[in-house]
Amino acid sequence: MSRAQASGQLPGEVMMWVLILSELAVFGAGLVALRAAWLTDPEGFDAAQSHLNAAGAAVNTVVLVSSGWLAALAVEAREAVRARWLLIGASVLGLVFLFIKGAEYAAKAAEGISFETHPFWMFYYLLTGFHVAHVVAGVVILGFVAVRPAPATTEAGAQFWHMVDLVWVLLFPVVYLL
Amino acid sequence: MSVTKAWLVLVALSLASTGMAAMGQGRLFVVVVLLLAWAKARVVLDVYLGLQHVPGWRRGFSLGLGAFMVALIGLSVVG
Numbered sequence: 340m341s342r343a344q345a346s347g348q349l350p351g352e353v354m355m356w357v358l359i360l361s362e363l364a365v366f367g368a369g370l371v372a373l374r375a376a377w378l379t380d381p382e383g384f385d386a387a388q389s390h391l392n393a394a395g396a397a398v399n400t401v402v403l404v405s406s407g408w409l410a411a412l413a414v415e416a417r418e419a420v421r422a423r424w425l426l427i428g429a430s431v432l433g434l435v436f437l438f439i440k441g442a443e444y445a446a447k448a449a450e451g452i453s454f455e456t457h458p459f460w461m462f463y464y465l466l467t468g469f470h471v472a473h474v475v476a477g478v479v480i481l482g483f484v485a486v487r488p489a490p491a492t493t494e495a496g497a498q499f500w501h502m503v504d505l506v507w508v509l510l511f512p513v514v515y516l517l
Numbered sequence: 518m519s520v521t522k523a524w525l526v527l528v529a530l531s532l533a534s535t536g537m538a539a540m541g542q543g544r545l546f547v548v549v550v551l552l553l554a555w556a557k558a559r560v561v562l563d564v565y566l567g568l569q570h571v572p573g574w575r576r577g578f579s580l581g582l583g584a585f586m587v588a589l590i591g592l593s594v595v596g
Contacts, residue, residue, distance in 0.1 A: 349574055350567035367585050374592035397535035401528055408524035411565050501565040508557040512550045516538040517593055
């Protein structure tokens, strides 16, 4: 436990926590809006959701939480070389997530599914697309931090990546499973 | 909880929620899947993001997350 944590302060950068809270609020509002809209047309939303590949999204969940694990280990690493390789590993798993997500988007496009097919797909593309944008940003951030890993930058980069993780573990069941 | 133990818990909870989706439907299924998501979010906040070391902040985040999850569960079971 760090001195800051022992004194009751938030771990890492305060601005990262402001970002985490604001992102959680945005995604949280989107997910609540999706479930509220579902009530207006349950059969239509259920039929649209049945086109999703929940198994692929489950694989992506394991990929992302594993990437978060590597980022968390990088924060604990005492040697810069070890931190660098852990951050590179986290970034590579982020790219794997993006590859699987890209295949999912391509499959939907091949089926002729777009924003306008049904309101479910508007929520789907908005929520998952916004999340993908954060994954891309996270991969870039982790890549930059891996060039010259210092404790403060590694922790800030990992915090951003865990926020991406946190959003996904809430988004996955609401969009893909329920 | 160590980060490695947290990772194992997250993988197990993810597999459990996917397995639930393959097995069932109905209100109980919805509640269990969302409770599993709630547990995963708690693990990410507590261990990956380090809130387990700052109880005051942990309580605040738990309250906010709890309110959000209750809203989601409510909207999902009334449908």
